[in-house]
Amino acid sequence: MGLRSTITRFRRDRDGAVLPFVGIVSLVLIGATGFGIDAARLMLLHSTLQRSIDAGALSTVARLDNATIDVQLRKFTIANFGDGQIGATLDSLTWTISSDNKTLTVNASASAPASLMKILGIQTISTSAESVIERSTSGLELALVLDNTGSMAGSGITSLKSAANTLVDILYGDKPIAEDLYVGIVPFSQTVNVGREHTDWLKAGSLAALDWGTTLWGGCVEAQSASADDVSDAAPSAKPLVPYYWEDSANNDWISVNSKGKKIYDATLNDSNGPNKNCPVEVTRLTPEKAKIVSALSAMKAVGNTHVNFGAVWGWRMLSPKWRGLWGGDMTTYKLPLDYSTPHMSKAAVIMTDGANTMSEEVYSAYGWLADKNLGTSNSSAAVTELNNRLTKVCTAMKNAGVIVYTIAFNNPGTSTQNLLRGCASQNAFYFNSPTTAALQSAFKEIGNSLSNLRVSK
Incomplete structure (x- = not known):
């Protein structure tokens, strides 16, 4: 039977079966088309939802803080979701944190009005997605090179302690001992305190020769x-x-001679007067123990003048494998510093100061007296230029060795110092101009987040 005969037969059929058949076929065709369109819309909806919660979780997981995570998660997820797309809405967003505070699990659902499938009585399309983000800190040796000079006295040192603790909290979380994380602190003034136990680092006889x-x-x-x-x-x-050794002098009078020619020493010799005047607190060697870092930050005090370069070079020596086996303590236990090429390990330094380098006639420093010309000059301005040049050289050497350098200028130390610190950082984004206490807090927080290695585990 030919096609034309079949069509003619359908035309002449009087039992009413043809029209329902055509209607059914039409509905099937429309439904199939609608399903295809809405299936594509559903795929778009799901991919948008998945991408949004991944972005939200990644933006949040650097600091898994229950007090702020919900606000941050919703902020970033909604920003990436784009509520107006295909008329979609974010219906639910929930999250949980693992018991070890490392993994954030986010679940969400979204819906949108159906298109042609409404003909079949289906009014909405919906989907759900899950994102599991693991906060993992890659192996890290970190030296915090922190300004402990006299200009930081009062609120300055208090602000520094708080901000530095913020970074420590980000890196350690609630763990008292971190895995593959070693932090050290190098407080600096016009000198650095390496610790009294390291007499073997000194030139033979140099210690005994002094009063x-x-x-x-x-x-x-x-x-x-x-x-x-x-x-x-x-x-x-x-x-x-x-x-x-700050000798007895007009501005550091700690020795007098009685009528019989006997030396009389000041009753109180400390970092305010005496041979150790303006000597800051001792460095804290690299350690995986959070409590040691927190305690060391608490002990910091503001004394003396500013040699940022000297703090920086000792920060490098804290990280350089040439010093392995020399520092003692946890650094001996964990065979630190590790080689630069150690897989999955990074080295970083944070250099923070609130002022410019200084070198004046009346202050003894790691470079002796200005008149001694240990910086190649007895001119104060020229000596400061030399200190600045040495900071640049130290930063360049550290970066060339593979150390990531972050720098912070606190409390408006001046344009030249800011430019110096900007050039010292590994990249522009790693330099932070922090004119206020709030900005200093933000800088340490951003650095802490930057040092946290994030990855999507699912």
């Missing part, structure tokens, strides 16, 4: 005599150190 009165060497050291050595990570076996 310490009723006190002892505080642990601070002077700079290397040669400028090339002063910007180097060379170990003390190759370049022995000299103890920092």
Whole structure:
């Protein structure tokens, strides 16, 4: 039977079966078309939802803080979802944090009006998605090189302690001992305190040759005599150190002589007067223990003038594998510092200051007296230029060795210092101008987040 005969037969059929058949076929065709269109819309809806909660979770997981996570998660998820797309709505958004505070699980659902499928009585299309984001801190050695000079006294040192603790909380979370995370602190003024136990780092006989009165060497050291050595990570076996010693002088009067020619020492010799004047608190060696870092931050105090370069070079020596086996403590236990090329390990330094480098006639420092010309000049301005140049050289050497450098200018230290710190950082985004306490807090928080390695695990 030909096609034309079949059509003619359908035309002549009087039992009414043809029209229902055509209606059914039409509905099927419309339904199939509607299903295809709405299936494509559903796929778009699902991909948008998945992408949005991934972005929201990634933006939030750097600091899994129950107090703020819900607000942050919703903020970033909604921003990426785009409520107006195909008329979609975000119906639910829930999250949970694992017991070890490392993994954030986000579940969400979304819906949109159906298109042609409404003919079949289906009014909406809906989907759900899950994102599991693991907060993992890659192996890290971190030196916090922090300004402890006199200009930080009062609210400045208080603000620094709070901001630095914010970074520590981000990296450690609630863990008392972190895995593959080692943090050290290098407080600096016009010198650095390496610790009194390291007498073997000093030139032979240099300690005994000095009159310490009723006190002892505080642990601070002077700079290397040669400028090339002063910007180097060379170990003390190759370049022995000299103890920092502020002699009795008009502006540090701690020795007098009685009528019989006997020396009379000031009753109180500390970081305010005596041979250890303006010697800051001791460095804290790299450690995985959060409590040690928190305690060290609490102990910081503001004394003395500013040699940022000297703090920076000792921050590098805290991270340089040339110093492995020398520092003692946890660094010996964990065989730190590790090699630069150690897989899945990074080295970073945060250098923070609130002021410009200084070198004045009346202040003894790691470079002795200005008149000694240990910086190649007895002119104060020229000496400061030399200190700035040495900071640039130290930063360049650190970065070339593979150390990631972050810098913070606190409390408007001046344009030249800000430019100096900006050039010291590994990249522009790693320099933070922090004119206020709030900005300082934000800077340490951003650095902490930057140091947190994030990955999507599902």
